[in-house]
Amino acid sequence: MPSPGSSRTSAARRPRRSAGTPPSTTRRRPAVLKAKQRQGVPAGTRVAVLGAGSWGTTFAKILSDGGADVVLWARRPELAREITEGRRNSDYLPGINLPIGLRATPHLDQALAGAEQVFISVPSQSLRENLVLMEPFLEPDAILVSLMKGVERGSGQRMSQIIEEMLPIDPHHIAAISGPNLALEIAREQPTAAVVSSTSLETAQAVAILATNSYFRSYVNTDVIGTEFGGVLKNLIAVAIGIVDGVGYGENTKASIITRGLVEMTDFAVAYGAQPETLAGLAGLGDLIATCQSPLSRNNTAGRLLGQGYSIADVVKQMQQTTEGLASVGPILDLARAKGVDMPIVEQVRQVLAGTLKPRDIAPHLTTDSAEPQGERTIDDGQAHGSAALWGSVKRTLDQLRHGRRSPGGN
Ligand SMILES: NC(=O)c1ccc[n+]([C@@H]2O[C@H](COP(=O)([O-])OP(=O)(O)OC[C@H]3O[C@@H](n4cnc5c(N)ncnc54)[C@H](O)[C@@H]3O)[C@@H](O)[C@H]2O)c1
Ligand SMILES: O=P(O)(O)OC[C@H](O)CO
Known part of the structure; x- marks a missing residue:
């Protein structure tokens, strides 16, 4: 009699995996496809992914493994081949x-x-020029989905705003995807969740259905501002984490920066109209945890090099891939100033990048100039739910990441 939970196949007869090989998903894939067909989504829906870097290629794999008919645009013919x-x-x-x-x-x-x-998965600073090239070839009712996590230098605009400005498109046909999504882990088919956001729930759902497979689960929300800013802002906190890591500071410093960083992120995004819950979800806290913890993160890596004493010019030279955080610091601080939002951590990152603050001095934001003890404000007072709510958010996010379970009141 097999014990509860054991399969009928004996362990001895199961093929062995070598260490580091991801579990095969081929057995589970047909069930995902059948579920999609029941929802009326024909396998083979034609989609395009623009940008064949690490995220564009990984996302093309996600969609293809989810049953879509995917064509990936690579600028270089040899890469396409x-x-x-x-x-x-x-x-x-x-x-x-x-x-x-x-x-x-x-x-x-x-x-x-x-x-x-x-x-679309090209560097944020190149989106505008790429939209000009794309426009003549877009299908009239196509849904456009930003996979990018940056704001434009100069305008400070989010990617969905640039798409809306540049194309004659129904704003309800624009979506953004964000979450704790380190490309290489997902390409290895490690279970991951993300959130698809659009002002139209119907659009978000149509995208989420295609962007779901046996190892990737897409949730939906309608808070595009919070979802996009979450992806942009966590990059800046990840640069700060990299800097203190490079200096050699330990876990207390990093946990302090992550926690205070989440407050900065939430204050900023809420000032621009985001819902605070979004920043406590996959696109905020979830992505903050992944990016601040992982050596795969380019933003974290760039910060670490700065902390080790490399100049910004050297760091930019060494980073082979898109490091959005470096370009976003200036525009985000401009936007913060315009709304009177205080962002001491991001301001210190700017100073380290400018060479006016030594990396080892980045911690003083944890104290203040005032000798008076201050209350710990965890989230914007206007929205205050207290630390219990913040802890609830942490648990919900971890729950989503571990089990792919929808939590009450979650995304
Ligand atoms: N890599 C990840 O883990 C990850 C995860 C989620 C989101 N993102 C976001 O996705 C976006 C793309 O990142 P990535 O990781 O794929 O970067 P990448 O550096 O790996 O790839 C960027 C791609 O864009 C191309 N490119 C460069 N300049 C271009 C231009 N002017 N016009 C058209 N194409 C150009 C490059 O040739 C490359 O194929 C970024 O906004 C990033 O924040 C990345
Ligand atoms: O490598 P980074 O720092 O651009 O981060 C990648 C993803 O945004 C993580 O979710």
Whole structure:
């Protein structure tokens, strides 16, 4: 008699996995596809992913493994060929086998022809110029989805705002995806959650259905401001964490910065109209934890190099991939000033980048100039639910990450 929870297949007959090999998902994949078909989503919905860097390629894999017919746009013809013929993107995702059905092309018109949903993953500072190139080839009712986590220098605009400004598109057809989504972990099919946000719940749901498979689960919300700013702001806190890591400070300093950083993120986003709950979810706290903890994070890595004493010019030279946080510091502080939001951690990151603050001096934000003891304000007083609510948010986020379970009142 098998014990409760044991499978009928004996462990001895099960094929053995070598250490480090991700569990096979092929057995579970058909169930996800069948569930999607029951929801009326035909397998093979045509989608385009623009940008064949680490996140664009990983997202193309997510969608392809979820049953969509994906064409990935790569600027370099040789990369498009490597992806289509070799099923590899060795520069950005070493060791990852890409799905058989995934095609790549260097031609934007071919990537966009017939695409019902278009996922964009280029560096934020290049979005505007890429939208100009895309516009002639977009299908009239296509949904546009930003996978990016930056704001534009100069305008301070979020990616969905730039899409809305540049294209003759129904704003309800724009979405953004964010969450604790380190590309390489997901490309290795490690279970992960994200949130799809659109002012139209219907659009968010249509995108989430395609962006769900056996290892990737998409939740939905309608708070685009909170979702996009969560992804931008956690990068800045991750740079701060990298800096103190590089200096050699330990866990207390990092936990203090993460906790105070979440308050800064929430204050800022709420001042721009976000819902505070969003910052306590996958796109805020969830992403903050992942990015601040992982050596895979480029923002964290850039910070660590700064903390080790490299100049900003050296760091930029060393970073081979998009490091959005470095470009976002200035615009975010401008936006914060415009709303009177205090962001001491982000301000200190700016000073370290400018060379006016030594990395080892980044901690004094934990004290103040005043000798008076201050109350610990965890979230904006106007929204205050106290520390119990914050702890509840932490538990909800961890729960979502561990079990993919929807929590009451969650996303
Ligand atoms: N990598 C991740 O884990 C991850 C996860 C979630 C979100 N993101 C976000 O996705 C976006 C893209 O990041 P990434 O990790 O894929 O970066 P990346 O550096 O790995 O890839 C960027 C891609 O854009 C291309 N590119 C560069 N300049 C371009 C231009 N002017 N026009 C068109 N294409 C250009 C590059 O050739 C490359 O293919 C960023 O906003 C990032 O914050 C990344
Ligand atoms: O590598 P980073 O620092 O750009 O972070 C990647 C993702 O945004 C993590 O969610």
